[in-house]
Amino acid sequence: MNKFTTLSGIAAPMPLINIDTDMIIPKQFLKTIKRSGLGVNLFDEMRYDDDRNEIPDFVLNKPQYREAQILVAGDNFGCGSSREHAPWAIADFGITCVIAPSYADIFYNNCFKNGILPIVLPQEQVDLLMKDAEKGANARIEVDLESQKITSSDGDVFTFDIDPFKKHCLMNGLDDIGLTMEKETSIDAFEATAAQSRPWV
Amino acid sequence: MSPKTLYDKIWDAHVAHEADDGTCLLYIDRHLVHEVTSPQAFEGLRMTNRTVRAPDKTIAVPDHNVPTTLDRANAETMTADSRIQVEALDKNAKDFGIHYYPVSDVRQGIVHIVGPEQGWTLPGMTVVCGDSHTATHGAFGALAHGIGTSEVEHVLATQTLIQRKGKNMKVEITGKLRPGVTAKDITLSVIGETGTAGGTGYVIEYCGEAIRDLSMEGRMTVCNMAIEGGARAGLIAPDEKTFEYCMGRPHAPKGAQWEAALAWWKTLYSDDDAHWDKVVTLKGEDIAPVVTWGTSPEDVLPITAKVPSPADFKGGKVEAAQRSLDYMGLKAGIPLNEVTIDTVFIGSCTNGRIEDLRAAAEILKGKKIKDGMRAMVVPGSGLVRAQAEEEGLADIFRDAGFEWRLAGCSMCLAMNPDQLAPGERCAATSNRNFEGRQGRGGRTHLMSPAMAAAAAVTGHLTDVREMM
Numbered sequence: 001m002n003k004f005t006t007l008s009g010i011a012a013p014m015p016l017i018n019i020d021t022d023m024i025i026p027k028q029f030l031k032t033i034k035r036s037g038l039g040v041n042l043f044d045e046m047r048y049d050d051d052r053n054e055i056p057d058f059v060l061n062k063p064q065y066r067e068a069q070i071l072v073a074g075d076n077f078g079c080g081s082s083r084e085h086a087p088w089a090i091a092d093f094g095i096t097c098v099i100a101p102s103y104a105d106i107f108y109n110n111c112f113k114n115g116i117l118p119i120v121l122p123q124e125q126v127d128l129l130m131k132d133a134e135k136g137a138n139a140r141i142e143v144d145l146e147s148q149k150i151t152s153s154d155g156d157v158f159t160f161d162i163d164p165f166k167k168h169c170l171m172n173g174l175d176d177i178g179l180t181m182e183k184e185t186s187i188d189a190f191e192a193t194a195a196q197s198r199p200w201v
Numbered sequence: 202m203s204p205k206t207l208y209d210k211i212w213d214a215h216v217a218h219e220a221d222d223g224t225c226l227l228y229i230d231r232h233l234v235h236e237v238t239s240p241q242a243f244e245g246l247r248m249t250n251r252t253v254r255a256p257d258k259t260i261a262v263p264d265h266n267v268p269t270t271l272d273r274a275n276a277e278t279m280t281a282d283s284r285i286q287v288e289a290l291d292k293n294a295k296d297f298g299i300h301y302y303p304v305s306d307v308r309q310g311i312v313h314i315v316g317p318e319q320g321w322t323l324p325g326m327t328v329v330c331g332d333s334h335t336a337t338h339g340a341f342g343a344l345a346h347g348i349g350t351s352e353v354e355h356v357l358a359t360q361t362l363i364q365r366k367g368k369n370m371k372v373e374i375t376g377k378l379r380p381g382v383t384a385k386d387i388t389l390s391v392i393g394e395t396g397t398a399g400g401t402g403y404v405i406e407y408c409g410e411a412i413r414d415l416s417m418e419g420r421m422t423v424c425n426m427a428i429e430g431g432a433r434a435g436l437i438a439p440d441e442k443t444f445e446y447c448m449g450r451p452h453a454p455k456g457a458q459w460e461a462a463l464a465w466w467k468t469l470y471s472d473d474d475a476h477w478d479k480v481v482t483l484k485g486e487d488i489a490p491v492v493t494w495g496t497s498p499e500d501v502l503p504i505t506a507k508v509p510s511p512a513d514f515k516g517g518k519v520e521a522a523q524r525s526l527d528y529m530g531l532k533a534g535i536p537l538n539e540v541t542i543d544t545v546f547i548g549s550c551t552n553g554r555i556e557d558l559r560a561a562a563e564i565l566k567g568k569k570i571k572d573g574m575r576a577m578v579v580p581g582s583g584l585v586r587a588q589a590e591e592e593g594l595a596d597i598f599r600d601a602g603f604e605w606r607l608a609g610c611s612m613c614l615a616m617n618p619d620q621l622a623p624g625e626r627c628a629a630t631s632n633r634n635f636e637g638r639q640g641r642g643g644r645t646h647l648m649s650p651a652m653a654a655a656a657a658v659t660g661h662l663t664d665v666r667e668m669m
């Protein structure tokens with residue numbers, strides 16, 4: 001997995017609330033058996049018209065946001081389906097950080113498995129960064145995971161919270177499965193006890 | 202011992218390892234797998250030379266993009282990429298030695314219907330699946346999470362999930378429901394009350410007389426939509442109805458093991474003085490038959506209401522409501538029961554069980570669907586379908602003008618050929634009314650099976666109580 005340490009990038013503003021994973025990657029793109037290549041279909045139905053032409057008004061089609069690496073969004077981002085295709089598409093597009101007041105649980109977890117940092121900030125701070133993002137390519141937002149700080153283009157600094165274990169894995173690009181396998185003796189022991197106490201399982 | 206909630210009890214019984222920072226390895230009793238979210242996970246195992254740790258606890262069934270038309274045995278009805286996914290599951294199930302219900306098996310169906318039906322889902326278990334509606338299994342008093350594909354791979358390899366404990370939320374529905382009000386109306390009304398993010402970070406336990414009165418089918422409908430309220434899982438404490446449902450199922454314990462299981466299951470309830478981080482109470486008699494008007498499950502109102510105006514809302518919801526109304530092609534102030542519909546879809550893991558088909562058939566008996574209406578029933582599993590045929594429900598649907606389909610997810614997410622055309626308006630018993638969910642530009646109104654059947658007859662959203 002790719003490491004996430006610091007990022008300085010353009011942020012795309014998407015002030016909608018309840019952006020669901022069907023919007024992020026519609027179901028017709030779930031038929032793949034690979035993880036890669038979904039970036040062109042990120043936000044597909046908002047991004048292209050019926051003839052597959054780009055809709056110029058959509059934020060990621062605007063020249064100043066085509067290289068966006070950060071997404072600033074409304075409340076409850078990533079709700080709905082558990083599809084990991086959503087973070088795969090986001091990462092494949094080149095976005096590795098999302099900033100929003102809140103996320104749906106499964107999406108939030110999925111981000112960490114794919115080198116994406118989902119940052120939670122209070123609504124007022126998200127609003128400020130949203131304004132910042134609306135300035136387009138001139139406004140670079142700086143994210144530093146180590147110190148848990150975001151700096152706006154005007155120099156405002158916000159700190160954010162993050163689970164220490166998730167932070168550690170993201171900063172070092174660690175594979176969860178490998179880490180868990182190091183605890184195999186605990187799993188073996190649990191299974192042995194459970195086989196006695198709940199043998200029907 | 203300090204008092205515990207049901208969630209606390211199940212959680213405590215499954216912690217295989219706890220790190221100093223509170224991160225836990227939760228042992229998983231049942232892992233359900235379907236064709237859409239698993240191929241990359243199996244590929245990951247192959248690439249790292251890992252195996253499935255507990256193939257006996259892993260159950261696979263293709264459901265999301267299998268065609269539900271009667272000619273589905275004919276491979277042509279499936280698109281190439283859908284076929285590749287189903288074939289990948291066939292191969293992965295065989296290579297890794299996990300339980301499998303292929304398309305040709307009468308037991309095949311929607312994963313969340315097959316699990317309980319076959320007795321894989323039992324009280325007190327931890328159940329996961331790469332699908333958000335895994336919450337359904339909470340109806341048995343099982344802790345059931347939806348997970349992403351990386352987590353599917355993690356569970357396949359280690360039979361555990363990395364988790365931190367969520368918070369406890371109690372949703373109590375007191376008293377009795379009024380006639381015409383169903384489990385679907387309960388679960389939609391709760392989301393209307395709490396919002397789609399109201400349950401974020403929580404595990405919900407549903408309780409109260411109205412919940413106790415529900416059948417297991419109804420309880421599954423309620424828990425199914427816990428995720429639509431943002432919750433990590435929904436739970437209902439097991440009781441005699443639960444035990445009766447489980448008894449004799451193919452994979453339920455038998456004999457002395459059944460007795461041992463039962464003794465433990467009977468301890469699975471929230472202690473009287475357990476701590477709740479959040480409590481929501483609704484009166485059963487206040488709940489009406491409801492429909493959704495917008496593009497989020499929280500956009501829900503009694504059928505007797507009018508389409509709201511964006512001005513009725515606050516904050517980010519004003520813009521979202523305007524966008525919803527534009528997408529849905531609705532004007533504020535129109536009575537909901539005047540909204541005409543083109544299509545009716547009865548099915549899904551929310552409402553594709555036998556009781557749902559009975560409720561819809563009850564309304565349709567001796568009636569015909571409106572001229573020009575497209576209507577389909579997609580049973581949740583091959584066994585539900587067989588039972589409905591035996592009970593004569595299939596004839597009622599066919600006589601009324603419904604298509605009588607084979608089991609699968611179908612138009613719930615429209616990955617197979619069952620899709621809405623742009624602008625087509627559908628009365629659906631599924632769980633998501635998101636933009637494009639049932640087909641690009643398609644407009645979805647969520648409701649109970651009885652309400653969907655009523656709409657099929659009249660051609661517009663209808664208060665089912667007028668037809669009872």
Ligand code: SF4
Nearest residue numbers: 334549550610613614
């Ligand atoms: S029926 Fe719909 S919600 Fe249920 S598992 Fe299938 S696609 Fe998901």
